[in-house]
Amino acid sequence: MEFAIKKFQDKMTYRLDFFMGIVNTAITILVYLCIYKALYGNAGEVDGISYSMVATHFVITLGLSNAFHYNEMFLQDKIRDGSITNEFLKPVSFTLRLFAENAGEGAFKIIFHFLPALLITLLYTKLCPPVSILGLPVMFCSVALGYLILWLISFIIQTWSFWLFSVWGIITIKNVFVSILSGSLLPLWFMPEPLQKILSFTPFESIYFTPVRIYLGELSGRELLFALAVQVLWIALLGVIASVFWKKGVKKLVVQGG
């Protein structure tokens, strides 16, 4: 937790970044809302989805995806300059610390980039209110689970820097896949049917789409529990994969001395 707070404070010092973050987020939201508005034209609903639902979906996902962006080259840099070995000497687990720092940064971005951008957006567009106040805590749980899924995917790829010269390219490509397949730019409702089918068997659906559907009240009762269970399942599976890669990587480092 201290690491999360420390990172949070670090971020506060970059006031310019702070301002830029708001502007960039607000403008991206604006551009896409204009596009969706133009796409909808005069149609009230498409496939039972209204414009304001799309707008709400987009604003929430974009906010979250911003918050989930952090320095993914961290592990590679640590391995390259050899400082990773110092990390092993510290009493706190390196992975836990990394997670806490990233989460702290994410919390910072949600509060200081996303919320102001959201307020700006509310000035010119109407978004759907949450279906019920009770739904909100459930949604936050789901957001946290979604974050964990995304973090694990990122971490797995980061561990490849034990073997590869540079993971920058792969990370960039992964981010494109995540942003498209998780529906952060085009909601999964509008994806071609076959693609939607395939995606339901991948972790991508559990990242943003599940929390947003909870917020919009599209999921309830059994469906809701099922969606949450799927999230947990993905976390378990990805967690296992991540720890395998991590252990193998550390072993390689120790045996070969980097």
Next chain:
Amino acid sequence: MENIIEIQGVKKYYKIAKREKGMLETLANLFNRKYETKKAVDDISFSIKPGEIVGFIGPNGAGKSTTVKILSGILYPDSGTVQIDGFIPYKQRKQYVKHIGVVFGQKSQLNWDLPLIESFELMKFIYRIPQKEYEENLKLFIDLLDMEDFINQPVRQLSLGQRMRGDIVASLLHSPQIVFLDEPTIGLDVVAKERIREFVRYMNKTKHTTIIFTTHDMQDIEKVCDRLIMIDKGKKVYDGSIHEIKSKYANFKTLELLLEDGSKELKTFDISVTPMSAVMEQLFSEKNIKDITICESEIDDIIRDIYEGRIVLDRPETERN
């Protein structure tokens, strides 16, 4: 002979914004900045004749780099005049820089990932060096600086000394009449330093290149330069031959005293004023001395003593024409 470099009353002051900590102060700073003035170069004049090698020394922040930047046309002086080889550097930049070569020891102009020869080729085109002259110069420099072995290696794999040699060649390929070497020996080992000194001497002797050489290392000055300009806090504090300064201050002796309590102390005396015997007598009467070592004044010591105020120079004979 005509002076090739003529500097009169050059001043360069910087305004430095004061930075304050804390959010509120920084915010206030945005609107109402406070400035400090730093006198980087404060009324410096000198002149240099064609074919001279002049050593330029001074402690860090004394204004050496700023002076070199003014000479090479990178900075305007706030006031004063600069005339070099018939040009005013900052007004006729493009014509002027054809005639000079500049080496900044602290930053390289070479492409990091490629062999030296690629950067040299680029210089050939940028300076419009005729092919024949280029080839002759390159061959000569490679021989003199012993660069055959590494000319085809990427620069990032070279040692600092090898890289510095490459930088020097890149700046001299167009046969400039005047060369500014800003700390070309910084961080190098003795052998590498010696090679560069030899090269600089050679260029001066055979091509009559006028050279200004800034350094921290007095050995550079002693072995290469005829003349020494010393600056401190933006002012010129000495301008004359090395020989002159040595003979002038040879009378200054530094004594290292080992006291009874084990501590050491340095004392400097002018024995032309106080004879050695009187100095000793005085010291032994004042302190409990265990041992005394007499340090021969090397040029380094003299310079250090000047900076640290143990030797007070008679204010310089500034207008040396």
Next chain:
Amino acid sequence: MNELRIALQSLKMSVKTRMQYRADSLVAALAVFIRESANIIVIYLALLKFDSINGWNVNEMLFLFSLLFLTYALVVSLFADLRDFSRMIREGRFDWLLVRPRGLLFQLILNNADIIASVGHGTLGILLFLISAGKVGIRWDFATILYYVGAIVGGVLLQGGMFIFFSSLSFYFVETNSLREIFYWNMRKFAGYPISIYHKLIQGLIIYVVPFAFVNYFPAQYLLRKPDMAGFNEAYIYIAPFVGGIVYLAAYLFWRISVKRYYSTGN
């Protein structure tokens, strides 16, 4: 001729540098390509569901995008040093240009090319052009080809001019990247789509302040004549290829004035 030699030698050096890390460069170029494709894939998928966006169909959208990528590919191969100019100042590398007997902008433009970005954006631009150019009803005759080439050159000059403008600001301020981020990159986000979908205020910004509209929207309108052009002055589509030259000239003059500050303050 000598200028051409410098250009060739610089290009050779940029390419050789990249070839040293061949696999890494390839992956990086691919990553740029894929990163930039994201928005295109999204609009493609969206238009599978919705037929058009303000009257623009898929192919027309791809054509609109292609202009943005093609011009940017050329911009980064020429103006890479000006894109990263504030760093150049900070690291003191600008001093080297000052002690060489050549124009400063000339050296900045020729010195360095961002091959990776150029290949990534260029490949995407060419691909989009090839997919769309035959299907959007343009008759490719002498006049349209001439206009198209003019529009590309204009678009390159316009964005190059903007890079020169932001670089000039580095002589006044330490931090200029954020300004550029706001006024260049965010405006470019808008410019990917038909600007008729935006509020008048944003349209004004994109036409008069950061005139990206003249890089792709108005040139595309000259060739496609979509009905949403009715909202704008018809003259814009004819002057589009020339706006770049004007912006470049203005930026050049601003640079001439600003660079004087460097001589008096250093870095």
